[in-house]
Amino acid sequence: MKPIDFRTNPESYHHWRLEIDADVARLIMDVSENDGLFSGYELKLNSYDLGVDIELYDAIQRLRFEHPEIKVVILESGKDQVFCAGANIRMLASANHVHKVNFCKFTNETRNAMEDATEHSGQVYITAIKGTCAGGGYELALATGYIILADDGSSSVALPEVPLLAVLPGTGGLTRITDKRKVRRDLADVFCTTEEGIKGQRAKDWRLVDEIVPLSQFDDCVSAKTRQLCDNRSDSSDQQGITLNPIGREISDSGITYSTLHIAVDRNNKVATFIIDGPTDYADLSLESLNQSGDQFWLLCLTRELDDAILHLRLNEPELGTLVFKSMGSIAAVAHYDAFIQNNLDNHLVREMVLYWKRTMKRLDLTSRSLITLIEQGSCFAGFLAELVFGADRAYMLEGQHEDDEREPAALKISQSNFDLFPMSNGISRLETRFHSDTERLKPVQKTIGLALEAEQCETLGLVTFIYDDMDWDEEIRIFLEERASFSPDSMVGLEANLRFSGPETMETKIFGRLTAWQNWIFQRPNAVGEDGALKRYGTGKKGVFDPQRV
């Protein structure tokens, strides 16, 4: 089967139109029925599948990098009578469990990216709803900062998953109506069990939307709101966007090659080894050279390639259960890159790179594979790159030198950026999460900022799991990887997901930890996916048959 490709651009979109008008962008959803990612279903009524969401993700990314002048993004429908009917049911009913889970995860991440842009990039997303806005369609609206609903007696918002399909509004729906929109829980209960949804004044009263507007005034009202939001934002017209050119990659049996990243695949042990090709010098690191390099700037290049690689492996290589991260390059150079971004956070492009690295690290946290980082001679885990060490399920570090390797012993460098710039979905840094916000353990780590830490120090500080010398290294790593491959993939996923996200709950952790887990459980249950289950029977005219037992 052809691999699912996450690389696209507005010229190739099937389902969206991106219209730019000065500081306002319109993202118009106009799904092409016959351009589904797989055969066997039609994307009627602006329903979506993964392909539709891949384009949405691309658009959000481009707006940030290519159009810093944009202050408001309006999400609207290109079809009459319908805003969006949500995820395509026939697609869901026919997809295997692995695909369903990955699809939901990616759509969740994309909605989070809209909130991230609203909060951190000065691009506010708002939704203008005319017609039916149901299920995943309303969840899309929930991810924006402001919802305007046409008060025309028929336009409505709905979360009909429970009554219609016996599953949950799992793309953040249940979490956002309570935690974000503060809908009262009993009203939320009514809303989520009412198939036809809620419209008009009641939708506003229940806080499901921010504003209801008569049809005749709808466009004016959206414009007025847009202007108001734009005026509240600082002027960013002097900021230059860059072009995100297509990512080049070569896929072969033995791996994937990008420009700053190579992934070696070992199917026997089900391991994908990421080898990051770090910078070797930093002589002309400046805002000028950054603007000149554009998307070829090493850090941006690496982030895009890493992001693409993670998504590719998630969807196309479900059996590669262990991701091993290695890096090669000058640790001093990476430390300079890290200092450079810290010193230039007011620059649009630098800020976007930092935010993108943050999101990519989060995507990795949320990837249900074992994450292992190896710190060896010649590796360059410093600052932002060291997030791969702190975010790993285990990190191993070589103590001393290999017998036939004259290079300096392996080192690791911590930076202030590891504390400030890359919070996990729980809202705190990986280091803080690692040490459970225990200042007794964090303080000594903070004191080492900027130092090249060797293995023994790293072990003492608790930054790595184990250190091995030259004589043990190969064998220990081999045995560990083999052992990892022998465990049940399900139990590994569960174990890792539970251990990774200690610390505070946020809306994001609730979405990925709670809502998703319940949804994935329901996705396995006969009441939804059995032969007589509601999801399978949808569209046949027959109701689902339920096992009456409460579990």
Added chain:
Amino acid sequence: MSIDKISYDTLIPNNVNLSSDRRVLKALEQWHPQYIDWWKTMGPDGFQDAEVYLRTAISVETKGWAKFGYVKMPDYRWGILLAPQEEGRKIPFGEHKGEDVWQEVPGEYRAMLRRLLVIQGDTEPASVEQQRFLGATAPSLYDLRNVFQVNVEEGRHLWAMVYLLQKYFGRDGREEAHELLRRRSGDKDAPRMLGAFNEETPDWLSFFMFAFFTDRDGKMQLESLAQSGFDPLARTCRFMLTEEAHHMFVGESGVGRIIQRTCETMQQAGIDDPFDTEKIRQLSVIDLPTIQKKANLHYSLSLDLFGSEVSTNAANFYNASLKGRFKETKLTDDHRLDNTTYPVLKLVNGALTMVDEPALTALNMRLRDDYVDDCARGIRRWNKIVANNGVEFEFKLPHTGFNRQIGQFANVDISPQGEILKPNDWQIARNNFLPSTDDGEFIALLMRQETRRGKFAEWIAPPKSGVDNQAGDFEYVRLS
């Protein structure tokens, strides 16, 4: 270099090419002083400077593998010796049956294998610790030398397990190797892992019984591990078995010589009734019923070492192709045990009943059955000594449910004859089944050191022939 030849180019004799394996060499050289320290504090008490006539392995071939000579025990050349590698050996059982044997540890089974090695390894130094005070009451130089021979070989078996741990299990393995020296028999804080290895060995009859019964459990375990799909373990155990045979000889012949002495003394004194304990004991020999009680004790303790009759662990070890059955390759079945059963003796509604259990989970029971057969052969030889001396007495193995702490019969009192007793009846009859305090005190009275050349304590007969065909008055141990 021939693989069978032992290399002395390092401090540690070996046939595993240690000099080119700097990782293991370094680990072993760090462990070595700890081991010597352990030997000096926990090894034979009071004889560290004595020169002992010991055999040392010089080859791993069945013929001519050892040479004899005087050596001070701390200078004994412990080493790493594996039986020769069989070309093209295939895994003989379990899920991986028919595949090439593993020369490296499969990551999947790392934890399981390590556990097996640690449990086996823990027993080796334990017996040395248990037996460390026996020298003070040795009945002869011959016997003194024998216990030391057993001790140094148990020490070498510890080396064998430590080598595997250090060679194949990295840092974890080194830590376990260290722990093997830290745990001590009977220690309050860090005892040995298995119950029987925390019991003291108070006298020589106990030592011989231990060597007969408990070392035989060791033999069965080694036989099963010698089948392992992990080839280095299989080869190690095959070589250990050549040494283990001697330990059982010491046990069986030691008890045999005591029986011989008792019977001939009874004959000379004209005592016909073997149960006339008082009279017999006045002659400073150990009466046969007391020997039977000692056998009852050590046999039942040793049966506990086989673990629960029905065991998931045993099934896992077998299915993973790590631990086979006794004489696995001689058995004719599918060597997978997917759908077969094995009869297991169980307590069902208060009655002893054979129940068919899935053969995989009944592997402990099966190995124990093989062990019982093996013990029975030794018992028959003891009975021949009794009969040849014209005494009417028969040694018997007690019922497998007798005096058990582990498995099906842990919570039920069963007599040596196999009757289920009420707790009260057990209490009353206990001293007929197991050695009493009085028995122990009597034996203790007999235990006096005899170190004159060619002399033996009055309660034990001399051996038929000497070690390495030496004459009867040979000076097996030169005391300093």
